[in-house]
Structure formats: structure tokens, C-alpha cells
Amino acid sequence: MPRLQSGVWKHFTPAIKDGRETFMCNYCSRTYTKNATKMQMHLDKCKEYSVLSQQSPGPDGSSSASIPVPSFSFLPSATPGGQFLIDSVDQRSQAYADECLARAIYATSSPLTLTDNIYWKRFFSVLRPAYCPPTREALSSHLLDCEYDRVQNQVHEAIGKADCVTIICSGWSKIKESGTIIYIVATPVPLFYKCTKTKEQTHTSTFIAEELKDIINEVGPQKIFSVVTDDAPEMMAAWAQVEEAFPHISAIGCTACGIQQLFNDMVAQPSIKALCRRAEQVVRYVREREILAETFRCWQTTKVRDHTSNRTTLVLPTSSDWTGVLNMFSSLLEGQSSLQEMAVSPALNVEASIRATLQDSAFWKGLSSSHNLLYLIENSIDYMKREDAVLSGVVDMFSQIRYHIGASLSGSVLHGAEQKAVMASLDRCQEFCVKPIHAAAYMLDPKHVGQQTLSGEQINSAYYVISNLSHHLNLDEGKVLGSFARFSAKQGLWRGAGIWSSCQHVSASTWWKGLCSSEPLSAVASAILQIPPTTGACERLRSCFCNTKVQGSLSADKVQKLVAVQVNLNLLEPSDCEYAPLESEDDKKVSFQSETQ
Known part of the structure; x- marks a missing residue:
């Protein structure tokens, strides 16, 4: 019988037993040490395997792997009386399968060692015998890099479509010498943007302010109306520098952090x-x-x-x-x-x-x-x-x-x-916790119209915020304030009871954009009412970082990319093109190069 020579390895699954590398036959589960000759001799005699693997050209000229599959009761036979079904995977299909599998692993926070597990390998073998899943090294290297770039493009696309953006940042430190600051861009969907490792000498208000200003310029200051930070002294000291550089942006503190300090x-x-x-x-x-x-x-x-x-x-x-x-x-x-x-x-x-x-x-x-x-x-x-x-x-x-x-x-x-x-x-x-923009949000929320909670000073500060944003958005300040007067007095568009009852069923920003878009005040109101009050999105990311670091021997850069992909994949709605068969896209470049065993 002809021999497979170098192709023998794909018929065996590697494993570590008693500190030694072993290889188990995918058909009869017999185990061997690393010896190609003995493993080939086993294949020649294996009762579960008697048909050769072969390489045959695919329709596009690329090679495709053909794997003989034992005719178990749940698999169809090649012929009515035959024993095997011949399966094959060409290079393009292999790459696309790797891409989809990697994306599923990242999105579900599954361990990168998943494809090394024998039971998962057997499962993949049942689904597609010729498919060889990517290794942990591939999942943590080029597959991750490609998926990160793809997801980041989606993040930037989502930011580009948003009419109001908030920068959220929060830091924490487990050791005295260094810490991590997380930056999120809320559209209002809180998309992970980046994180920065800091040392004691760089963890200053100036450093944080410069980081924030860089992100604001990258995202586009025109659509950013607020920066939300935790209550660290360095963060609070950075507020003035950000507001001086961008007068239309309000820097505010995380409400949950402020109240927790009251608790303490x-x-x-x-x-x-x-x-x-x-x-x-x-x-x-x-x-x-x-x-x-x-x-x-x-x-x-x-x-x-x-x-x-x-x-x-x-x-x-x-x-x-x-x-x-x-x-x-x-x-x-x-x-x-x-x-x-x-x-x-x-x-x-x-x-x-x-x-x-x-x-x-x-x-x-x-x-x-x-x-x-x-x-x-x-x-x-x-x-x-x-x-x-x-x-x-x-x-x-x-x-x-x-x-x-x-x-x-x-x-x-x-x-x-x-x-x-x-x-x-x-x-x-x-x-x-309470700044002029909070007062403006309270006055613009239809659920609070008619309630007398604000002081005269707070009301005046809210007027200033509304006027300031009107100028920033190139709106006529007089028309905006006139629209605000009609809204407060429930006149004009707001005369009927129906429009007020509708605000109980949608968010305040949606209410302004959907039902009141014809009013000059709408753009200002919808922008302010999309601003989150806390850095809660950053807090939720901390557990993701901790869980990802457990995966072991991943660099800080890889951890950041993995968290970014995991978090943002679950926030961004997948497009239909992600599921189009790769073989049907003749002109599409293969962005994932398969790296298998």
C-alpha cells in the first residue's frame, strides 16, 4: 500500500502524557511517541483506516486536502457498499473556517487552548474531517491581529455615524508602581477604544489630559460633548486642561464613584x-x-x-x-x-x-x-x-x-x-457629581418637565450650557432658547398630551430625535441626554482584563487586543457580509492565512 510520508501527522492528535509528547490515532485512538515511520506503519494496518489521503487540485488551482472518513452510522457512505466518505478542504475554505472559528472563540471569551482539546478536535473531525483547526499560537497571533483590525474598523465606522460621542476613562492600579487606564468611546454604545499602562512618574494630570485630548482629536471634537472620569485626583485635575482646550466639552465625574465615597x-x-x-x-x-x-x-x-x-x-x-x-x-x-x-x-x-x-x-x-x-x-x-x-x-x-x-x-x-x-x-x-450639564439634562428630559428641583443658580448654569452648545453646533441661539421656552411651557409642538405620554416608552434622546427633530432645540437636547452619568462601562471591562490575563503568557498588547475584540464584537451588530461564503467572493483577498499543525 502507498505511504503518506509527511501527510501522516494530520491523522494523529498531539498530546502531553507524563511530560512526554504523544500522538493519538484519530481513527482507533492508539497512542504513539513521535515516530513518523511507526505511525505510518500503523496507518497501513489500521482497520479503521485503509484508504489513502491525497492531494487534489481545487477548482481555482489551489490544493485541497482529502481525508478518508470511517463510515460510522451517523456519516453517509461514499457509495452504497463503500466504507468511506472522501472530504476535502481547499486553502480558501480553510482560511475562512479559521476566521469564523477564531471570531466565535473571541466573542464568547472561550480559552485560546480550546482547539488543543482532544474532544473539540474530535467534534471538528465529525463536522468536517478534513478541517484542521488553528493552534493556540495562531489564535493569539495573526488571527487575533486580523480580527482586531477588522473590529477596529467597525468601531471607527460606528463612531463616524454617531451624532454624539462621550469619552469615558477610568484607571486602577494593583501595584504601587504602575496602573492601567481604560478609555471607552460611547456612541452611546460603550465601545472599548484603548487602554494605557502607566507608571508612577507618568500617572499625572498632564499625562491624562494629553491622552484625553489626543483621543478627542482622533475621534473628532465636533461630536464630543462630554468626558466622564473616575474620582482620582489626577483625573479631576485633568478636567480644566480638557475644558480649556475644548470649551464646548464638559468634564464630569462618575456619579457612582462620588456616592461610594459618601458611603465610605x-x-x-x-x-x-x-x-x-x-x-x-x-x-x-x-x-x-x-x-x-x-x-x-x-x-x-x-x-x-x-x-x-x-x-x-x-x-x-x-x-x-x-x-x-x-x-x-x-x-x-x-x-x-x-x-x-x-x-x-x-x-x-x-x-x-x-x-x-x-x-x-x-x-x-x-x-x-x-x-x-x-x-x-x-x-x-x-x-x-x-x-x-x-x-x-x-x-x-x-x-x-x-x-x-x-x-x-x-x-x-x-x-x-x-x-x-x-x-x-x-x-x-x-x-x-452635579455639574451644569446635569442641570441642563434634567431640564431637557421630558419626564422631569414641571418639577421644581433646581436652584436658580443651577437653572442659569443650564441655560449657559444650552447656549454654548448651540454656538458649537452652529445653531441660532435665539431660536434654540425660544424652542426651549415652548418646551418648558408645553406650547406649540408640545401642546397635546400624547407627545408627553410617549416619553415614558422611549429614551429621552430618542424622544427628541424622533418626535421633536423639527425643533431647533432637538440637536442640543438629544446630544446632552445621550451622555452617561458614570464610568460603569470601564468598571465592567476590568473583569474582562482579569479573565483574559488568566489565559497565560499573553503580552499586554495581546491582552488589550483580545479584550477589545471580545467586548466590541458583542456590542457591534454583525453585518450580513460576515456570513457570506468565502468561496463565492472571487475578488476578496484572504485576510487570514491558515496556520495549522
Whole structure:
């Protein structure tokens, strides 16, 4: 029987066993060390394989690999009485399959080692026996580079079509010497644009301002109306430099970051810290004693119908979770009756100090009031981190926070000086989070028309923002403000009730662009109302970077490209041309060169 010589390798799957490289026959699963002669002799005798692989010219002159496939019950035979189906893949089809497979792996955040797995290889062999999937090296090199370039072209195309763009940036550092800053361009879809590795000496306001100005110039300053950053001092110091270079752009802080600082300031108050220590002592005492822990669990189970509830567990705060204190307070309050019964039970030996705490009504009152205050702030942070959070909701949210904190402080564990400190922290938080453009967004959102929440100073600052953007967009300022007057008075286009009820079913920016596009104010309003209030999109990207780094031995450049492809592929709508058969596009250049085993 003729021999395959160099073609023998494609009939075997490489693997590492006991530190040695082995090769398993794709037909009978017998394993060999790397020896082409023995492997060829095996193929000559293999019962599952008795027909030669061959190379035959394809219709376009390129070579195509033909692989004999055993006639399993689920595969058709070549002839009614034959044993094998001959499959072949030409170079163009191989390249297109590699491209599609790579894209699927990137979009689903699948490990790049997927194609090295024997079970996936067998699966591909069943689907297309002659197809040889790309290696991990190919997926992390030229395939990734080509897909990154293709996706970046789509990103730039999406940015070019957008009428309003916001630059979002946030940084974090795991070690003192260096950090990473993520830059996102929201169209309003938050598309990952780039990230920058920084060192301590370069992580300055000037460096960040120059980076932001470069991105603004690359994207096009005409359509950028805002820059949103986290609350790092370097970021805040860069705002003035950006606004000086581009007077129509408003630099604002992440609302969620500002409110989280308020949460941290409240937890840092001495009275709440003392309450936390007492609460943690109770939790540790019960959790570390098996009899008490089991008794608490059983008693809670009988009180709670839903036995799958996590309310039967006492929680300790963790350093990695900033909501740990609130979770601990919640778990204690949910188990209050069981804990108090345990304290007086003659069958349980509870330490006197712990018993005194559990029977102290002031402890439980302080726990409840502090929980309510912190819960209010946590809810506000969670609301702002939602993907549908809007800039116009920031003003109203702070009005509610101020009202509820003011009403709750008198009954809390906080003393006079501490209450003043909390209110001062709230003032700083509001100063950081609420800028003139927030007031303008509030006034332009049809859901808030007629509500008297803004101060006179805020209203005047909103007028300035609207006038400034009118000049930037080459609109007649008088006509824009006249349109704003009719909108506020519900006259003209806004006279009927139907147009106001419609704003409950679409976003405010869509409402302005769709129903009010004939008004001079429409372009200004729709642009402002597309600005996101937080850097939440950057926060969501952090986990992508951490997960990607787990893939091992990828350079920083490769990690950035992989994250960019993963994130943006799932945000950009795929075009129909991506799925057109490659063989039918005679003039299309093959952008992916197959690199297989």
C-alpha cells in the first residue's frame, strides 16, 4: 500500500502524557511517541483506516486536502457498499473556517487552548474531517491581529455615524508602581477604544489630559460633548486642561464613584465603626462555635419558609467587598429573633458579653438605623451603575438622598459632630457629581418637565450650557432658547398630551430625535441626554482584563487586543457580509492565512 510520508501527522492528535509528547490515532485512538515511520506503519494496518489521503487540485488551482472518513452510522457512505466518505478542504475554505472559528472563540471569551482539546478536535473531525483547526499560537497571533483590525474598523465606522460621542476613562492600579487606564468611546454604545499602562512618574494630570485630548482629536471634537472620569485626583485635575482646550466639552465625574465615597465616609465615622466592631464580635462568636452556628441555622430555617434563602447565614465583611458592612448588618437584622432567643436559652452557653450585646435594645436600634442609611446610599450606587442610568436622573437622585439622610440622622447612632461630617461629605459628593450639564439634562428630559428641583443658580448654569452648545453646533441661539421656552411651557409642538405620554416608552434622546427633530432645540437636547452619568462601562471591562490575563503568557498588547475584540464584537451588530461564503467572493483577498499543525 502507498505511504503518506509527511501527510501522516494530520491523522494523529498531539498530546502531553507524563511530560512526554504523544500522538493519538484519530481513527482507533492508539497512542504513539513521535515516530513518523511507526505511525505510518500503523496507518497501513489500521482497520479503521485503509484508504489513502491525497492531494487534489481545487477548482481555482489551489490544493485541497482529502481525508478518508470511517463510515460510522451517523456519516453517509461514499457509495452504497463503500466504507468511506472522501472530504476535502481547499486553502480558501480553510482560511475562512479559521476566521469564523477564531471570531466565535473571541466573542464568547472561550480559552485560546480550546482547539488543543482532544474532544473539540474530535467534534471538528465529525463536522468536517478534513478541517484542521488553528493552534493556540495562531489564535493569539495573526488571527487575533486580523480580527482586531477588522473590529477596529467597525468601531471607527460606528463612531463616524454617531451624532454624539462621550469619552469615558477610568484607571486602577494593583501595584504601587504602575496602573492601567481604560478609555471607552460611547456612541452611546460603550465601545472599548484603548487602554494605557502607566507608571508612577507618568500617572499625572498632564499625562491624562494629553491622552484625553489626543483621543478627542482622533475621534473628532465636533461630536464630543462630554468626558466622564473616575474620582482620582489626577483625573479631576485633568478636567480644566480638557475644558480649556475644548470649551464646548464638559468634564464630569462618575456619579457612582462620588456616592461610594459618601458611603465610605459614613462607615468611617467613629460611632458606626464601634457598632461594626460589636456586630463583628457577635457574628464571629456564633460562626466559630459549631453548636451555636447549627442552632442558629435550624432556628432560622423554621422561621423562614423559603429554605433556599441565604438569610440563615451570618456574614462577615471582607476587604474585597465595600458593601461588606451592610451585608453584615443585614444578616444580623434578619436573624435578630433567633439570636435573641439563643442568648436567653438555658441549653446554650453564650458568653456574658455577647449575651449582653444581643439583649441590648440600643445595639439593635443603632444597627437598624445605620443599615437604613447605608442601604439608601448603596441603592443609589447600584442605580447609577445600571446600563440604563441617565444623566438627567442625577439631580433628582441627590435631592432624594439629601432628604432621606437629613430625616434619618436624628435617630441614628451618629452624634452631632459626626452628623455634620456626614452632611459635609454629602456636599462634597454633590459638588463632584452635579455639574451644569446635569442641570441642563434634567431640564431637557421630558419626564422631569414641571418639577421644581433646581436652584436658580443651577437653572442659569443650564441655560449657559444650552447656549454654548448651540454656538458649537452652529445653531441660532435665539431660536434654540425660544424652542426651549415652548418646551418648558408645553406650547406649540408640545401642546397635546400624547407627545408627553410617549416619553415614558422611549429614551429621552430618542424622544427628541424622533418626535421633536423639527425643533431647533432637538440637536442640543438629544446630544446632552445621550451622555452617561458614570464610568460603569470601564468598571465592567476590568473583569474582562482579569479573565483574559488568566489565559497565560499573553503580552499586554495581546491582552488589550483580545479584550477589545471580545467586548466590541458583542456590542457591534454583525453585518450580513460576515456570513457570506468565502468561496463565492472571487475578488476578496484572504485576510487570514491558515496556520495549522
